Amino acid sequence: xxxxxxxxxxxxxxxxxxxxxxxxxxxxxxxxxxxxxxxxxxxxxxxxxxxxxxxxxxxxxxxxxxxxxxxxxxxxxxxxxxxxxxxxxxxxxxxxxxxxxxxxxxxxxxxxxxxxxxxxxxxxxxxxxxxxxxxxxxxxxxxxxxxxxxxxxxxxxxxxxxxxxxxxxxxxxxxxxxxxxxxxxxxxxxxxxxxxxxxxxxxxxxxxxxxxxxxxxxxxxxxxxxxxxxxxxxxxxxxxxxxxxxxxxxxxxxxxxxxxxxxxxxxxxxxxxxxxxxxxxxxxxxx
Amino acid sequence: xxxxxxxxxxxxxxxxxxxxxxxxxxxxxxxxxxxxxxxxxxxxxxxxxxxxxxxxxxxxxxxxxxxxxxxxxxxxxxxxxxxxxxxxxxxxxxxxxxxxxxxxxxxxxxxxxxxxxxxxxxxxxxxxxxxxxxxxxxxxxxxxxxxxxxxxxxxxxxxxxxxxxxxxxxxxxxxxxxxxxxxxxxxxxxxxxxxxxxxxxxxxxxxxxxxxxxxxxxxxxxxxxxxxxxxxxxxxxxxxxxxxxxxxxxxxxxxxxxxxxxxxxxxxxxxxxxxxxxxxxxxxxxxxxxxxxxxxxxxxxxxxxxxxxxxxxxxxxxxxxxxxxxxxxxxxxxxxxxxxxxxxxxxxxxxxx
Amino acid sequence: xxxxxxxxxxxxxxxxxxxxxxxxxxxxxxxxxxxxxxxxxxxxxxxxxxxxxxxxxxxxxxxxxxxxxxxxxxxxxxxxxxxxxxxxxxxxxxxxxxxxxxxxxxxxxxxxxxxxxxxxxxxxxxxxxxxxxxxxxxxxxxxxxxxxxxxxxxxxxxxxxxxxxxxxxxxxxxxxxxxxxxxxxxxxxxxxxxxxxxxxxxxxxxxxxxxxxxxxxxxxxxxxxxxxxxxxxxxxxxxxxxxxxxxxxxxxxxxxxxxxxxxxxxxxxxxxxxxxxxxxxxxxxxxxxxxxxxxxxxxxxxxxxxxxxxxxxxxxxxxxxxxxxxxxxxxxxxxxxxxxxxxxxxxxxxxxxxxxx
Numbered sequence: 001x002x003x004x005x006x007x008x009x010x011x012x013x014x015x016x017x018x019x020x021x022x023x024x025x026x027x028x029x030x031x032x033x034x035x036x037x038x039x040x041x042x043x044x045x046x047x048x049x050x051x052x053x054x055x056x057x058x059x060x061x062x063x064x065x066x067x068x069x070x071x072x073x074x075x076x077x078x079x080x081x082x083x084x085x086x087x088x089x090x091x092x093x094x095x096x097x098x099x100x101x102x103x104x105x106x107x108x109x110x111x112x113x114x115x116x117x118x119x120x121x122x123x124x125x126x127x128x129x130x131x132x133x134x135x136x137x138x139x140x141x142x143x144x145x146x147x148x149x150x151x152x153x154x155x156x157x158x159x160x161x162x163x164x165x166x167x168x169x170x171x172x173x174x175x176x177x178x179x180x181x182x183x184x185x186x187x188x189x190x191x192x193x194x195x196x197x198x199x200x201x202x203x204x205x206x207x208x209x210x211x212x213x214x215x216x217x218x219x220x221x222x223x224x225x226x227x228x229x230x231x232x233x234x235x236x237x238x239x240x241x242x243x244x245x246x247x248x249x250x251x252x253x254x255x256x257x258x259x260x261x262x263x264x265x266x267x268x269x270x271x272x273x274x275x276x277x278x279x280x281x282x283x284x285x286x287x
Numbered sequence: 288x289x290x291x292x293x294x295x296x297x298x299x300x301x302x303x304x305x306x307x308x309x310x311x312x313x314x315x316x317x318x319x320x321x322x323x324x325x326x327x328x329x330x331x332x333x334x335x336x337x338x339x340x341x342x343x344x345x346x347x348x349x350x351x352x353x354x355x356x357x358x359x360x361x362x363x364x365x366x367x368x369x370x371x372x373x374x375x376x377x378x379x380x381x382x383x384x385x386x387x388x389x390x391x392x393x394x395x396x397x398x399x400x401x402x403x404x405x406x407x408x409x410x411x412x413x414x415x416x417x418x419x420x421x422x423x424x425x426x427x428x429x430x431x432x433x434x435x436x437x438x439x440x441x442x443x444x445x446x447x448x449x450x451x452x453x454x455x456x457x458x459x460x461x462x463x464x465x466x467x468x469x470x471x472x473x474x475x476x477x478x479x480x481x482x483x484x485x486x487x488x489x490x491x492x493x494x495x496x497x498x499x500x501x502x503x504x505x506x507x508x509x510x511x512x513x514x515x516x517x518x519x520x521x522x523x524x525x526x527x528x529x530x531x532x533x534x535x536x537x538x539x540x541x542x543x544x545x546x547x548x549x550x551x552x553x554x555x556x557x558x559x560x561x562x563x564x565x566x567x568x569x570x571x572x573x574x575x576x577x578x579x580x581x582x583x584x585x586x587x588x589x590x591x592x593x594x595x596x597x598x599x600x601x602x603x604x605x606x607x608x609x610x611x612x613x614x615x616x617x618x619x620x621x622x623x624x625x626x627x628x629x630x631x632x633x634x635x636x637x638x639x640x
Numbered sequence: 641x642x643x644x645x646x647x648x649x650x651x652x653x654x655x656x657x658x659x660x661x662x663x664x665x666x667x668x669x670x671x672x673x674x675x676x677x678x679x680x681x682x683x684x685x686x687x688x689x690x691x692x693x694x695x696x697x698x699x700x701x702x703x704x705x706x707x708x709x710x711x712x713x714x715x716x717x718x719x720x721x722x723x724x725x726x727x728x729x730x731x732x733x734x735x736x737x738x739x740x741x742x743x744x745x746x747x748x749x750x751x752x753x754x755x756x757x758x759x760x761x762x763x764x765x766x767x768x769x770x771x772x773x774x775x776x777x778x779x780x781x782x783x784x785x786x787x788x789x790x791x792x793x794x795x796x797x798x799x800x801x802x803x804x805x806x807x808x809x810x811x812x813x814x815x816x817x818x819x820x821x822x823x824x825x826x827x828x829x830x831x832x833x834x835x836x837x838x839x840x841x842x843x844x845x846x847x848x849x850x851x852x853x854x855x856x857x858x859x860x861x862x863x864x865x866x867x868x869x870x871x872x873x874x875x876x877x878x879x880x881x882x883x884x885x886x887x888x889x890x891x892x893x894x895x896x897x898x899x900x901x902x903x904x905x906x907x908x909x910x911x912x913x914x915x916x917x918x919x920x921x922x923x924x925x926x927x928x929x930x931x932x933x934x935x936x937x938x939x940x941x942x943x944x945x946x947x948x949x950x951x952x953x954x955x956x957x958x959x960x961x962x963x964x965x966x967x968x969x970x971x972x973x974x975x976x977x978x979x980x981x982x983x984x985x986x987x988x989x990x991x992x993x994x995x996x997x
Contacts (some may be wrong), residue, residue: 288991316884317855321811321812322813322814323812323814383889420684420685421684423881449838449840450683450684451839451841452683452839452879452880452885453683455884456886459942477813477814479945480944480945482946483942483944484942484944484949485944486942486943503943507945512682512976521813522816522955523814523817524985559802563946565946584821585821586846587817587820587821587823587824587842587845587846588842588846588865588866588869589841589842589846589883590842590845590869590881590882590883591883591923591925591962593868596821607946608755609925610871610925611866611870616828637780
């Protein structure tokens with residue numbers, strides 16, 4: 001049936017173009033690279049799935065993937081509970097609400113490379129406040145340019161500082177949508193604070209929490225700018241996460257084929273984990 | 288006038304509105320009556336052009352509007368929930384559709400004032416919706432619909448969220464407000480009394496289907512199927528099985544009465560008899576000579592009337608009588624009905640006589 | 641179970657209330673007997689929800705005291721008052737089954753499992769939800785959800801009072817009477833003190849043995865449903881209860897009668913008091929269309945199905961008449977007879993006639 005509403009498609013066209021140029025075309029280029037070998041000069045040789053096999057068997061990839069999962073798991077394990085705790089302790093009404101919200105939003109407004117640079121200076125021994133405080137006040141040996149553990153802690157701390165507010169804001173929105181009657185009923189039912197959290201707040205936050213965890217998973221799994229600026233992936237390879245490694249292969253060594261294959265594998269893993277997580281979290285709702 | 292020709296709605300494979308043909312006249316109320324989920328809102332959205340049709344055509348004042356955008360149909364819709372622009376004053380809320388239509392400033396002012404006057408909103412014209420009571424908010428939404436002078440106004444249970452007494456007042460005002468506007472008024476409600484008081488025509492809806500359509504008072508008194516009788520009844524209509532044998536109707540409990548006229552000529556067999564609650568009375572009056580002795584389960588008092596739910600054999604009955612009656616819950620009481628108020632339905636639900 | 645006493649209650653939402661208008665509740669004194677069924681009836685904004693929240697302990701009143709039996713609980717928080725409440729919208733714990741929902745208030749109080757099991761079974765039986773005990777509560781329809789909310793209020797044996805805050809708001813009109821009657825039945829069975837807040841007269845009159853009618857923060861009349869309908873103490877009660885409400889007509893005083901639009905109307909009894917604005921109050925059900933009487937013009941006839949509501953114009957006043965016979969035609973002249981024993985005069989809104997004994 002042809003109706004006037006068909007006009008709507010016209011308005012969608014620009015977006016379609018944008019998506020095509022932004023996602024589809026680069027994606028196809030990557031797929032193209034991943035099955036060929038090139039030495040520049042626009043000369044290509046068919047390679048089949050060799051690159052994929054090579055990447056999947058390489059120790060370097062396994063190590064980077066391992067570091068990546070460890071990093072993501074660590075920051076999720078810290079940011080989600082911390083975000084929930086902060087959201088729960090934020091005021092529900094009054095002028096402090098907006099003050100808290102602005103404070104929470106601040107870290108997220110800072111450009112990512114600036115965050116990296118800030119933390120870099122902040123953590124440097126002697127010069128940075130954190131470095132100085134750790135080494136000269138507490139007397140703990142702390143140097144993220146030399147010590148892999150210190151580098152790890154700094155990268156994780158930076159991410160927690162940067163992104164916990166996202167979890168806070170989403171959880172806070174979820175909490176605010178709970179009608180007062182629920183709290184009143186819980187008081188009357190004699191529920192403890194833990195029960196209120198377990199049976200009212202957590203179930204009502206579930207949807208936003210799912211979104212928060214998904215966003216944080218995808219973002220942290222693809223993280224590049226901040227750790228690159230902060231540690232450059234070092235010392236050694238200790239903070240070389242997947243995307244940093246990918247860029248090293250692609251731009252550092254100019255191995256376009258393996259880099260393309262690796263990014264596709266990378267993409268597949270992100271997609272798979274997100275899908276599994278989402279399916280598990282929403283299983284009950286669909287029943 | 289709005290004409291619906293075989294209009295239907297599907298979402299995927301699920302049929303929400305079965306093919307429906309109706310003529311909704313201007314100058315009177317067209318009531319859609321049915322329980323929650325019976326398809327009233329779906330039908331309104333179809334006519335308003337908010338949802339796509341699966342089939343059929345919609346003719347508004349002789350013009351085929353099936354393919355016309357909602358914006359171009361010049362209609363108004365008032366929801367169950369008070370929908371107003373929160374950042375605008377009452378005046379601006381009422382004026383907004385007129386501004387959009389590009390009407391002259393003086394014309395807008397006079398129209399807003401007229402509508403506000405009719406709905407007693409003049410003292411609050413400069414306030415914002417959150418400073419108003421629920422009744423005032425809903426009156427603002429109604430005033431917007433009135434000022435716009437649309438060709439059709441759809442009212443989707445507009446009084447459902449208001450206080451009981453306020454509902455009573457607006458119920459009385461509404462028909463007067465729209466009486467000389469010349470627009471088609473479609474009013475959805477789940478309350479039979481509301482439909483009756485508005486008069487006009489009513490469409491009884493059940494499961495996405497109009498089971499009966501006609502002058503409201505007529506179809507109340509002469510439902511042509513059992514579903515229609517049930518929809519148009521509060522308290523629920525008494526519907527019990529009877530066995531017709533010769534010129535006699537027998538109830539399971541043993542009560543029986545003589546049948547007259549067309550009812551007497553029905554073939555013998557099983558039927559469903561339906562009689563309204565206010566025709567089953569706790570005392571014997573006039574020709575009400577069928578005695579029903581049942582155990583009173585529940586009694587209710589609604590100001591001027593009292594109702595009693597009683598159990599007789601396997602059937603639950605309801606009686607509704609004016610005044611206050613001293614029933615004892617749990618004990619037996621004899622109720623009486625006049626067989627002339629009974630209606631008979633065939634096993635398939637159609638009216639038998 | 642307990643007797644509930646409200647003594648000298650006043651409440652204001654303002655920090656520093658001075659005059660009467662600043663108070664959402666003005667001087668409330670009520671005693672509710674142990675085991676009674678009571679209703680608070682009034683339009684929205686009359687203060688009934690504030691009063692309910694004071695009893696449940698969600699609000700501490702500005703002045704006055706709340707007593708459960710002889711214990712002053714004014715300053716106690718809700719969980720120390722041993723009360724139960726059902727809210728306007730169903731409150732259920734989404735991640736629990738129906739059974740877990742019902743046992744929740746008992747588990748929180750450390751009741752032994754055997755007793756919990758027994759109470760849950762009894763409560764589920766009363767509410768006809770035994771069949772869905774093991775279903776997840778989040779998937780139920782609104783009326784079952786509301787039943788579960790009620791169940792959580794009724795499952796405890798030791799509550800002082802059970803409160804209902806417009807509990808039937810979300811229930812489909814066709815099912816309302818079922819839950820209304822269910823509540824009444826529940827009260828007969830559990831014999832707890834119950835307080836029901838609503839703006840709906842049918843719900844209040846059906847449920848309660850005694851109804852408190854409120855208007856603008858004040859109690860206008862406390863009485864049985866029959867008293868409220870038959871002999872309203874205030875024109876507001878007459879108007880608010882009954883559908884349509886009582887006719888409230890301007891009148892002047894004569895010796896033992898009233899003069900309405902130049903016609904003499906006999907009253908239930910002698911008129912007391914002096915000065916003030918007088919009105920004549922008579923219910924539409926008690927105005928009869930007769931052979932002779934006050935002449936009136938029919939302005940409107942509304943068909944309510946089981947009866948007709950007729951607007952009859954006498955002078956500048958409109959008298960509503962309820963009649964179940966064939967209605968007169970619009971524009972015709974009819975004669976009205978006001979039943980004397982039901983005709984009362986109100987002075988400044990309050991009843992001023994005494995019934996003859």
